[in-house]
Amino acid sequence: xxxxxxxxxxxxxxxxxxxxxxxxxxxxxxxxxxxxxxxxxxxxxxxxxxxxxxxxxxxxxxxxxxxxxxxxxxxxxxxxxxxxxxxxxxxxxxxxxxxxxxxxxxxxxxxxxxxxxxxxxxxxxxxxxxxxxxxxxxxxxxxxxxxxxxxxxxxxxxxxxxxxxxxxxxxxxxxxxxxxxxxxxxxxxxxxxxxxxxxxxxxxxxxxxxxxxxxxxxxxxxxxxxxxxxxxxxxxxxxxxxxxxxxxxxxxxxxxxxxxxxxxxxxxxxxxxxxxxxxxxxxxxxxxxxxxxxxxxxxxxxxxxxxxxxxxxxxxxxxxxxxxxxxxxxxxxxxxxxxxxxxxxxxxxxxxxxxxxxxxxxxxxxxxxxxxxxxxxxxxxxxxxxxxxxxxxxxxxxxxxxxxxxxxxxxxxxxxxxxxxxxxxxxxxxxxxxxxxxxxxxxxxxxxxxxxxxxxxxxxxxxxxxxxxxxxxxxxxxxxxxxxxxxxxxxxxxxxxxxxx
Amino acid sequence: xxxxxxxxxxxxxxxxxxxxxxxxxxxxxxxxxxxxxxxxxxxxxxxxxxxxxxxxxxxxxxxxxxxxxxxxxxxxxxxxxxxxxxxxxxxxxxxxxxxxxxxxxxxxxxxxxxxxxxxxxxxxxxxxxxxxxxxxxxxxxxxxxxxxxxxxxxxxxxxxxxxxxxxxxxxxxxxxxxxxxxxxxxxxxxxxxxxxxxxxxxxxxxxxxxxxxxxxxxxxxxxxxxxxxxxxxxxxxxxxxxxxxxxxxxxxxxxxxxxxxxxxxxxxxxxxxxxxxxxxxxxxxxxxxxxxxxxxxxxxxxxxxxxxxxxxxxxxxxxxxxxxxxxxxxxxxxxxxxxxxxxxxxxxxxxxxxxxxxxxxxxxxxxxxxxxxxxxxxxxxxxxxxxxxxxxxxxxxxxxxxxxxxxxxxxxxxxxxxxxxxxxxxxxxxxxxxxxxxxxxxxxxxxxxxxxxxxxxxxxxxxxxxxxxxxxxxxxxxxxx
Numbered sequence: 004x005x006x007x008x009x010x011x012x013x014x015x016x017x018x019x020x021x022x023x024x025x026x027x028x029x030x031x032x033x034x035x036x037x038x039x040x041x042x043x044x045x046x047x048x049x050x051x052x053x054x055x056x057x058x059x060x061x062x063x064x065x066x067x068x069x070x071x072x073x074x075x076x077x078x079x080x081x082x083x084x085x086x087x088x089x090x091x092x093x094x095x096x097x098x099x100x101x102x103x104x105x106x107x108x109x110x111x112x113x114x115x116x117x118x119x120x121x122x123x124x125x126x127x128x129x130x131x132x133x134x135x136x137x138x139x140x141x142x143x144x145x146x147x148x149x150x151x152x153x154x155x156x157x158x159x160x161x162x163x164x165x166x167x168x169x170x171x172x173x174x175x176x177x178x179x180x181x182x183x184x185x186x187x188x189x190x191x192x193x194x195x196x197x198x199x200x201x202x203x204x205x206x207x208x209x210x211x212x213x214x215x216x217x218x219x220x221x222x223x224x225x226x227x228x229x230x231x232x233x234x235x236x237x238x239x240x241x242x243x244x245x246x247x248x249x250x251x252x253x254x255x256x257x258x259x260x261x262x263x264x265x266x267x268x269x270x271x272x273x274x275x276x277x278x279x280x281x282x283x284x285x286x287x288x289x290x291x292x293x294x295x296x297x298x299x300x301x302x303x304x305x306x307x308x309x310x311x312x313x314x315x316x317x318x319x320x321x322x323x324x325x326x327x328x329x330x331x332x333x334x335x336x337x338x339x340x341x342x343x344x345x346x347x348x349x350x351x352x353x354x355x356x357x358x359x360x361x362x363x364x365x366x367x368x369x370x371x372x373x374x375x376x377x378x379x380x381x382x383x384x385x386x387x388x389x390x391x392x393x394x395x396x397x398x399x400x401x402x403x404x405x406x407x408x409x410x411x412x413x414x415x416x417x418x419x420x421x422x423x424x425x426x427x428x429x430x431x432x433x434x435x436x437x438x439x440x441x442x443x444x445x446x447x448x449x450x451x452x453x454x455x456x457x458x459x460x461x462x463x464x465x466x467x468x469x470x471x472x473x474x475x476x477x478x479x480x481x482x483x484x485x486x487x488x489x490x491x492x493x494x495x496x497x498x499x500x501x502x503x504x
Numbered sequence: 505x506x507x508x509x510x511x512x513x514x515x516x517x518x519x520x521x522x523x524x525x526x527x528x529x530x531x532x533x534x535x536x537x538x539x540x541x542x543x544x545x546x547x548x549x550x551x552x553x554x555x556x557x558x559x560x561x562x563x564x565x566x567x568x569x570x571x572x573x574x575x576x577x578x579x580x581x582x583x584x585x586x587x588x589x590x591x592x593x594x595x596x597x598x599x600x601x602x603x604x605x606x607x608x609x610x611x612x613x614x615x616x617x618x619x620x621x622x623x624x625x626x627x628x629x630x631x632x633x634x635x636x637x638x639x640x641x642x643x644x645x646x647x648x649x650x651x652x653x654x655x656x657x658x659x660x661x662x663x664x665x666x667x668x669x670x671x672x673x674x675x676x677x678x679x680x681x682x683x684x685x686x687x688x689x690x691x692x693x694x695x696x697x698x699x700x701x702x703x704x705x706x707x708x709x710x711x712x713x714x715x716x717x718x719x720x721x722x723x724x725x726x727x728x729x730x731x732x733x734x735x736x737x738x739x740x741x742x743x744x745x746x747x748x749x750x751x752x753x754x755x756x757x758x759x760x761x762x763x764x765x766x767x768x769x770x771x772x773x774x775x776x777x778x779x780x781x782x783x784x785x786x787x788x789x790x791x792x793x794x795x796x797x798x799x800x801x802x803x804x805x806x807x808x809x810x811x812x813x814x815x816x817x818x819x820x821x822x823x824x825x826x827x828x829x830x831x832x833x834x835x836x837x838x839x840x841x842x843x844x845x846x847x848x849x850x851x852x853x854x855x856x857x858x859x860x861x862x863x864x865x866x867x868x869x870x871x872x873x874x875x876x877x878x879x880x881x882x883x884x885x886x887x888x889x890x891x892x893x894x895x896x897x898x899x900x901x902x903x904x905x906x907x908x909x910x911x912x913x914x915x916x917x918x919x920x921x922x923x924x925x926x927x928x929x930x931x932x933x934x935x936x937x938x939x940x941x942x943x944x945x946x947x948x949x950x951x952x953x954x955x956x957x958x959x960x961x962x963x964x965x966x967x968x969x970x971x972x973x974x975x976x977x978x979x980x981x982x983x984x985x
Contacts, residue, residue, distance in 0.1 A: 087560040100559065107553050109560060208559040213791035242564050242793050323791055326591050329602030330557045334657065345597045345655065372593070372786035381788060 012078045012172040012226040016119070019066065019077035026062040026077025030055055030121055033079045037123070037170045045145050046155075046164040048084045048094055050124040055079070058121045065119075072119035075233055080115055081165040081174035084125035085132055086217070087206035088112055095208050096140035097130045099356025100337045109206020110241070111175060111217050111234045118233040123171050126161025130358045131328065132182055132210040134158050135430040138421055139360045146417065147190060149456060153414035156186030156430075159220070163190040166220045173230050174220040179210050180316050181410075181434025183218045184446035188409035188459025191448045193227045193476070194220050196434075198466045199441030200245040202231070203238030209327040211320035212243075214438040224447065224476045228252035231469070245467075255470045256477050261298030263475065266402035267291065268463070270309045271433045273408070278429060280412045282452035286484075287408050290449050290460040293482030294406075294475065306398050306405070308390040312436040315387035317428060318371045318380045319439070324361075325368030331356060363424065388439045395440050399465045404475050407433045409446040409459035433461060443469050447476045450484040511677035512718065513746040520714045520723055521681050521742060522673035525688055526666050527698040528636065528706040529572045535635045535665035536563030536605065543704055547658035555663035557600030562792050565589075569665040570612070570796055572697045573633050574806045576667050577613030579691050579813055580628045586797040587612040587632070589790040594783045598638035598657050606634035606668075608787045612796060618671075618691070619815045620683050621833035627672030638662040667697065673712065673723065678739035685709055685735060690814045690837060702734055709738055713745040715753070724749065725759040729773055731766045741766045745773055817841045825854035835861045838868075846874030852881040864898050871905035872898070880908040887971050893917045917969060925962075925970055929978045932961050944983045955979055 010029075018024040037050060062077045082088065085095045087105035094100045108116070116122065129139040137145040137160025145160040147153040148168035155164040159176030163186035166174050176183040178196035187194025195218040202217045209215060219230035235249030270276060273284030291301045333339035333352030340351035357365070371380035398405060410430055420427045437444040443466070446459035460479055464472035513519050531541050537554030553561040577584045590608035611632030617625045638661055644653030669688065675681050689700040689707060700707045709732045714724035729745055732738050749759045763782070764773040812820075814836050821832040821841045825848055835841050840861050848854050857877065865872075880901065884894040889912055900911045933940045936958075943954035955976055962975045 085560075087558075093559070095559075103559070105553075105558065105560065107558075107560075205562050206560040209792075211791075240564060241562050243791075322788060326593050326603050326786070326788070329593060329595065330559070330600065332595060332597070332602055334597045335556060335600065336558065346595070349595055369786065372788055374784045374786075377786075377788070 010172060011223050012075065012221065013223075013229055015172060016074060016076045016078050016229075019062065019119075020071060022066050026059040026066075026072075026121060027056065029077055030059040030079055030123070033123065033169075033171060036168070040148065040168055041170070043146060043151055044148055044164050044168055044170075045143050046126055046161045046168060046170060047081070047124040048096060048127050048142050048161070049092060051091065051122060054091070055121050055123045058116070062119055062121065073233075074118050074229060075115060075173070076119035078120050078173060079123045079171040080120045080230075081124055081126045081162055081171040082112065082122060083128055083132075083159050083162050083174070083176050085128060085177060085208040085210075086112060086125075086175060087208070088122070088125065091125070093125065093208065094142070095131045096128045096142050097331075097356065097358070097361070098141045098338055099331045099352070100208075103337045105206070107206065110203035110238045112206065114234050115175075120173070120233075124165075126159070126165055126174060128161055129158035129182075130361050131208070131324070132158040132177055132179055132215075133324070133360050133364055135181070135185055135427050136415075136417075136420065137161060137164075137186070138417065139358055141358060144417055147414045147456075149191060150414065150454075152416055153456065154189065154417050156189035156410065156414065158182040158186075159194075160186045160190075162220050163187055163192055163194065166190070166192045166222060172221060173226060175217055175230075175234070176220055177207055177210070177215055177217050178434075178438065179214045179216075179320060180438050181431040183220065184434045184444065184459065184461060185410045185430055187220055187446040188448070188457065188461075189414040191451075191457030191459075192220050192222055193224050193445065193447055193480075194218065194459075195227045195231060195445040196437060196443060197231060197235065197469060198245070198443045199438075200241075200243050201235050201249070201443070201467075201469070203234075203241040203244050205238055205240040209323075211323040212327060213323060214316075214320055216438070218445075224473060224480045225253070225256055227445070228256055228473050250467070250469050252470055252473050256473055258474050259297055260294055260475050260478050263294075263299045263404060263471065264402045265291075265294055265299050265301045265475065266304035266398055266405045267301065268309060268398075268405050268407045269303050269305050270307060271407040271436070272303075276411075276432065278411045278432075279408055280452065283408045283410070283412060283458050286449050286452070286458040287406070287460060289484060290406065290479055290482075293479060296482070297478045299475070299478075301406070302402075304398050304402060304405070306391075306394045306436070308387060308394045309436040311387045312391060312439055313428065313432050315384040315391075315439060316431070316435045317367065318384040319388070321364040321368030322371045322381050322384075323368065325365045325372065328357075328361065328365055360424070391436055392440050395436075395442060395465065403464075403471055404468070405463040407461045407463065409433060409461040413452040413454055413456035413458060437463055440466075442466055443472055445472060445476055447479045448483060449479055511680070513677060513743050514715070514750040516718055517715050517746070517750050518718045518720070519676060519742065519746040520673045520716065520726075521675035521677075522712040522726075523671045523675065523681060523684060524710040524712070524728075525669045525671070525685065526636075526708045526710075527669070527692050527700065529569050529665040529667055530696060530698055531566055531568045531572065531665055533566055533568075534663035535566050535569050535633065536663055537561075539663065541664050542660075543706065545660055547656070547660060550660040551662070555600065556659055557602075557662075563605060563790075565793060565796065566665060569633060570798065571806060572665075572695075573612050573631065573667055574798060574803060575695045575810060576631050576669070576692065576697050577616065578803070578807050578810060579695050580613065580616040580618050580631060580669070582613035582616030582628060582631060584613055584798060584803050586610065586795055588795045589633075589793045590787045591790050592634075593786040596637065597655065598640045598659075598662070600638065600659060600662050604635060604637065605790055605793070607632035610795075612798075618684070618687060620680070620687055621818060622683075622830040623828075626674045626684055629670045629672055631667055631669040634666050634668055636661050636664040636666050673714075673726075678742040681711065681738055681742055682735045685738060686837075687814065694811055694813060705733070708732070711738060711741060711745075713742055713749070714759070715746055715749045724753075725761050727759065727762045727764050727773075729764050729766050730776065733768070737766055737768050740768075740771060741773060744771065748773065821845055824848045825858060827854070827858065831858065838865065840865060840869050843869055843872065843874050843877060847877040847881065850875055850878035852878035853885050856881045856884060860894075860898060864895050865902065868902070870902035872901045873905065876901050876906065876908050883908060883912065887973065888912070889917060890968070890971055892968060916967070922974070925966075925974060926978055928962055928965050928970070929958070929975060929982070932958060932965070933982060936961075943979065
């Protein structure tokens with residue numbers, strides 16, 4: 004059984020709320036889809052069949068009783084396995100958390116359930132969300148549903164793959180340097196990183212606290228808007244949560260881009276950045292044309308300090324991670340490898356429990372915070388963040404939105420970049436600046452590349468700019484081409500893949 | 505603060521002391537979560553995901569803890585300012601997150617001072633907020649960590665709000681250090697910031713000690729002493745550590761910067777770790793919290809609600825009683841300064857008031873009112889009551905209140921009229937002619953001796969109701985007649 008074309012979250016919720024279809028039926032269709040391909044894709048660390056059936060039945064009982072279970076009534080959702088679920092294992096795809104069952108739900112989980120959503124499972128990720136391919140998981144690689152020899156991107160590769168494979172219409176991911184947007188691009192789905200503080204992080208297992216943000220995956224822009232409306236808004240349990248209700252996105256989705264000013268970030272597009280593939284560049288140009296056709300004015304603009312984003316990120320994120328991941332010491336939860344004293348037990352536990360990439364980042368971060376190095380690394384990186392914020396602020400005086408590719412290339416073959424961390428890190432070059440600035444951005448599928456794999460266009464907005472960002476995303480979604488891109492582009496010169504000084 | 509030679513623990517050497525006091529703040533809940541802040545209880549019952557540092561949990565600052573910290577800052581004459589929490593990273597099993605949320609380069613309170621009972625001022629460098637750790641119990645091996653079979657951790661205390669008050673190195677002897685801690689405790693208790701119980705660990709003192717030859721301007725290398733659990737230990741540790749350091753230097757060795765542990769049973773300090781072994785805490789701003797920036801209005805409303813502090817109370821009583829602040833301090837410590845000031849205001853003799861507080865009211869003033877206290881002292885000074893009777897009446901007033909004249913009458917302490925007393929004295933003179941002769945004809949010494957004899961006899965005959973001075977006056981009159 005395949006998922007019908009029209010089975011978006013909005014359609015499903017509306018059918019279930021009206022009683023036209025049962026939540027249980029919808030769930031069973033999705034479980035069949037999972038059953039058919041999960042063995043190959045490995046999107047999930049855990050599928051909660053019984054719990055999901057009970058939740059779906061509960062939704063149906065409420066509908067039958069004349070109640071409204073909420074805007075996501077009966078909609079199957081998948082959660083990245085770094086979000087706490089009460090009594091349900093939460094692993095971060097790490098051996099070190101094996102067997103741990105949180106005694107509480109993350110705020111986003113509470114809100115999804117309160118809106119009627121049915122949690123179907125916990126999805127695979129790069130261990131502790133550190134990676135760009137979902138190959139750094141202790142529980143196996145997740146494969147790209149569109150070509151199982153390719154990676155789905157990461158770190159939220161399981162959630163992206165789940166949506167792309169039709170396992171669920173909605174999934175949650177977390178994005179620290181691009182971990183929602185890059186896999187969304189590589190899997191051909193919509194992925195949103197909201198403004199920092201727009202979605203509560205309570206119950207999200209921290210990687211880099213000042214950068215982490217939860218956001219939706221979906222097949223349509225409208226579905227992401229719906230999910231964001233449900234999970235967003237103030238939460239007193241997260242001190243960095245913005246004390247405002249979630250913005251109304253649904254009512255502005257179709258307002259178009261007439262009169263909007265859109266800037267292409269020179270430093271992050273093919274004309275300015277080595278490593279952006281020709282087909283990716285070509286799709287970006289087509290996206291520009293689509294926005295212009297819809298009435299926006301588009302021009303190139305410089306956000307110069309974004310070129311330092313990657314370097315700053317690989318100081319700040321590991322520094323915070325080195326501290327956030329200290330608590331995995333074998334004392335209170337998860338793995339414990341016994342030894343003669345507490346210090347040796349810590350070491351043995353962490354040596355056995357963490358994978359190589361996590362260890363690499365803990366070491367990087369510990370070094371960056373060490374006495375005598377703090378100013379040169381952490382201090383300087385914070386200055387870069389300030390510069391990036393200032394540059395964005397200048398750009399947003401002229402433009403309502405900015406545009407760039409989401410990822411430099413389409414999905415790459417499994418195993419291709421695992422030997423060279425730097426090459427892997429470069430995957431996030433376009434997505435990292437938004438995290439450093441705390442700004443929202445999203446990836447919208449916009450056609451495919453030479454290899455037939457999806458390409459995403461990234462729409463960036465200033466803080467709280469989600470409504471405008473979603474309007475542009477909706478226009479791009481409507482204009483997205485089906486076939487291969489016209490490589491060579493139609494504007495701003497010819498892409499050469501060479502960085503222009 | 506003082507270079508008085510009497511403060512020297514080792515002659516010719518000056519000890520320089522700076523104290524870091526941690527006090528648990530008396531909030532209802534923990535610094536960053538809703539778990540109760542409560543002493544005792546079954547292990548690991550006052551906990552929640554945040555105070556256990558569970559993955560995904562986030563800290564949310566307790567506003568009451570900030571208010572109490574502001575009270576502390578204002579009471580210590582600090583600048584209360586915008587502050588930033590920082591993570592202090594080190595691994596320890598009783599610290600749930602393996603980092604402590606503290607304040608580093610931007611503490612909430614900075615640059616204040618505190619006045620000791622004798623009027624001297626000690627600098628306060630900072631008073632910042634941080635969270636407490638849990639408690640480890642080492643099972644087997646006599647409770648020592650290195651020999652223990654296993655360890656148990658109780659996280660009830662983890663996340664309890666602490667204020668760490670860092671004093672300037674202005675203290676010079678054990679007595680100063682004890683006076684500093686006593687005064688600080690009085691302030692913390694007075695403003696409701698902490699219960700100040702050292703024995704329950706809600707107030708803990710780390711002590712930095714260095715020595716230098718008297719007259720030297722340069723500070724010596726300091727050692728930090730931990731595990732001081734009482735004022736007595738504090739004094740002993742300072743004396744021990746001063747001597748140890750002087751001994752090292754006079755033996756031609758160097759004092760190494762160390763963290764040392766006070767062993768109360770052995771009466772000595774032990775090395776915990778050297779400077780080289782010190783942790784690199786890798787402080788950085790806590791990204792899960794926003795800066796705390798108390799508004800002027802908030803600070804002023806906290807200031808307005810502060811009670812009168814021990815220092816001002818000492819000054820007020822000292823002025824009312826015409827004594828110095830050191831003399832007034834015991835009455836303030838006992839919380840009887842209002843009573844004393846009011847009694848003095850009602851005309852009571854200040855010296856008698858302070859003497860009664862010091863000697864006869866150690867267990868509290870009970871039902872004693874300022875008016876009855878003043879009336880009692882007036883009766884005593886006027887000769888209506890002897891000192892002994894006054895003490896007895898006072899105890900009755902403390903126990904049940906009442907009018908001192910009525911209480912004295914009930915106790916049969918009615919002052920004898922002069923005629924009755926003269927008659928008793930005359931009877932005794934007649935009964936003891938040899939003693940009377942010795943009194944009238946003896947030298948001063950003999951006269952004094954015999955006056956004591958007759959006063960004693962009179963007291964016995966009158967069951968202590970007679971006033972000794974009055975008896976002496978009668979004896980003098982009879983001898984001169």
